[in-house]
Amino acid sequence: MGWWLDIDLLRRGAPGRVTMNPVTAVVLIVAGAALLLSAEPDRPPPARRLAQGLAALVVLVGGARLGAYLSAWNVPLDGLLFPARVAAVGSRLAQLAALNFVLTGLALALLRLEGRRVHAVLQTLLLGSGLTTLAALLGHLYGADMLHGPMALNTSLAFLALTTGALFARPDEGLVALLRGDTPAGALVRRLLPAVVLIPVVLGWLRLLGQKAGLYETEGGSALFVVTTIVALAGLTWWSARSIERADARRREVEGALRGSEGRFRTLAASANDAIVSADAAGLITYFNPAAERIFEYGASELEGRPITMLMPDRYHDAHLAGLARYLATGEAHVIGRTVELTGRKKDGSEFPVELSLASWREGARQVFTGILRDITDRKQAEDTLRRYAAQLEAANSELDAFAYSVSHDLRAPLRSIDGFSRAVLDDCGDQLDETGRAHFGRIRDAARRMAGLIDDLLNLSRLTRAPMKRESVSLSAIAAAVASEFCRSGPGRAAEWVIAPGLLADGDPRLLRVALENLLENALKYSRSQPQPRIEFGRSLANGSQAYYVRDNGAGFDMAYRDKLFKPFQRLHPAGEFEGSGVGLATVARVIRRHGGRIWAEGEVGRGATFYFTLAPDQTPQP
Structure with missing residues (x-):
């Protein structure tokens, strides 16, 4: 664009700098296109072939210009575009730029090829291009023509971006893999590399400024540069060594804790009653505890390194291998993190039911599986x-x-x-x-x-004992009020004082709970009718350490010595002539309460009334 619009700043990158040749700009664009096409590993074959063709064009241009510099044969590349303007400013495709085109073009052509030697050549080409570009940039920084020659500043920056992009196109290899790794070596490189590059550059620039200012001669400046570089690098080395020492101390501490944890695990595993078996991502057994030896009748030495499928019937092998492959490929787990019932196979080939709890985790780059298996034959x-x-x-x-x-x-x-x-x-x-x-x-x-x-x-x-239950939310207060209303209409309950707590809810069978409340309230009314003012109360309170419903009366009461007979059929604590009844009502109540997962008991005193308490299952008695 700088040549097309004749804008000098775009051609030079900075005032007073060498201009970028238009052919250089075009070839840089071609190299960038080749990098974009090669950056993604899953590009279709036509795109990959186009990328290699563009890379070959970059190599051809750079090689032709290098050949012109090294021989008398001159290819007129510099003036192919905008010849008049190029001739006016004397712009040429620099030697270093031509060399970089050859190095970068070859690297782009090899970018998606596989092989250890190919990768080594690729890294060498890119690092060579990077060093050449760094030399040109330092030449511009220090004003040294011998380093940058006629390579423009913006050309140097473009080559730096191109080389960096090509290196990061293969992030799992070479220098970039080392930089990105979470290993101690990766951490050390990330810490040292910027300092190793920047410290000499900054010190060299300061040395040059001091010499230009007349603070010292060339020899003194060189000596000062060497001393300061040694001091800076020595400090950096000491700081890195201290960091590595601290990291190594933490590593030893972690390893010690890990060894202790592993020792505790093996102690627990050795004394466990359940089988504990570990396997790797290939499905090979890595640990087999004594309980597993007892249950499966194999020795640990017989199975370590052998397939885990030896512990299961043949008909399950394919499903197991398919599930393992699916989990390793997608992370989709059907059994991991759950407890399932499976079939195991002993050494003699006999099958037996097992309960399996399976877990998985990573140890570095390794996937590990551990299962706890229980023989549930007796169950x-x-x-x-x-x-x-x-x-x-x-x-x-x-x-x-x-x-x-x-x-x-x-x-x-x-x-x-x-x-x-x-x-x-x-x-x-x-x-x-x-x-x-x-x-x-x-x-x-x-x-x-x-x-x-x-x-x-x-x-x-x-019938109550075997009738099917239909659970739902039931208002016990509403049932008690309805029963009391019926007693009042029929006559016997008219003189009684009824005290029914509102809002008492339960989860249960409404028909059975009504039968229970009818019997309890009728029982309370019957045994309190001889009182001048019968009082019957239904509510909820804390009794024997738990919340319980109760029916209380102020009637005849009973002797607590005979309370065990209250809920047995046909057992009566009062003569039939005094109080009518068959002795089955409280037995019916007890069976209804037991079917709801609760319990019932009574407290009373002769002549002072009685209180019947009952509970339902704790998770089946919701209250507002």
């Missing part, structure tokens, strides 16, 4: 036994249901006959019986009705 056998028992229990329950239905049907018929014929005798022959005879027949009818009630209670208790 599986216990689960099978439990399933058999559950099936047997289900069958027994079905038989019990059928038996209960049969018994209730067979017992109800004679009971109806007893009650019916007793009533017929009283109706038809009652005037022939005396008072004692009619009383006997009345007691027969009462006993038959009580027997029918007991049968109904037994059937209800049996």
Whole structure:
């Protein structure tokens, strides 16, 4: 653009400097295009071929100009573009620029070729170009024509950018790989290289300024330059040595901690009851603890360095290898970080169930896998036994249901006959019986009705035990209020004072929880009706170290010595003549509460009332 628009500053880069030849500018653009096309390793073949063609053009131009300098044969390259303007300012393609074109062009042509020797040649070419460019830049800095010759300042800067870009196009090789590495050598190079370059440059520039100012002669300036360079580099060396010493001390400390950690791991692994097995990225076993020897019946020496697939049935080998390859390629894990049940294989070929917990981490550049395996043969056998028992229990329950239905049907018929014929005798022959005879027949009818009630209670208790549960959020306060309202409408609860705490929620089966509350509230009402002012309370409080619901009354109470009988069927603490009932209600409540994962207990005192507490499963009793 500087030549096209005739702008001198763009041609020179700075006032008073050598001008860049227009051919040099064009070839630099060609080299930059070749670098862009070669920078990405996955370029399509046409783009790579074009990049190599452009690199060859750069080498051709540089070689032609070098040949002209070294022989009498002159190729008129300098005046190919803008000949009149070039002739006016005397711009030429410099020797160093021509040499750099040859070095850089060859490097660009080799940039995407593979091979150890190719990489070595590539690094040599680029470093040679870089050193040549550095010499030209120092020549401009110090005003030394012998170093930069006719190479322009902006040409030198362009070559510096081009060489640096080509070096970083292969970041995993050579000097750039060393600079980017996280090794101690990489850290040392990053620390020293800028100082090694800048310190002599700055000291040389200061020496030159002092000599021009007449502070010392050439010999003295040289001696001063050498001394200051030695002092600066010696200080830099001492500082680097101290840094390496501190880093080495930290490394030794870390290695000691690592050895201690590894020792503790091996001690724990050696005493563990579960198998602990480690493998590398190739799936080869690297560690096999004593428990693994016992479980798999292999010795550690037999398996170290052998495939981990030896510990699994043949039918799982392909799936294991595919999963390992997928994880190493993409990091997608299906088993790592989870506990899964698999099948293991012992040395004799027998298979057994195992529970595996697998972890993975990196040790430097190595991928390591460690699994903890537990033989769950006994657990599986216990689960099978439990399933058999559950099936047997289900069958027994079905038989019990059928038996209960049969018994209730067979017992109800004679009971109806007893009650019916007793009533017929009283109706038809009652005037022939005396008072004692009619009383006997009345007691027969009462006993038959009580027997029918007991049968109904037994059937209800049996159904509650096996009825399916449907959990949902339930308002116990609403259920208690509804039950109390029904008691008040039917008569017995009208005189009682009902105190029901609002907002009590639970997670459970609403039908079963209603049955439990009906029995508890009816029980409280029945045993407190003899009081002048019955009081029945439902709420929630802290009892026995946990939050519990309660139903409290001020009725007859009970003797705590007999509290273990409260929740057993047909166990009564009061005579039937004093308080009616079959003794099944509290047993029904207890079964409902146990099915919800809770517990129930009671506290009372004779003549002072009773309190029945119950809880539900802790994670199933949400409160607002």
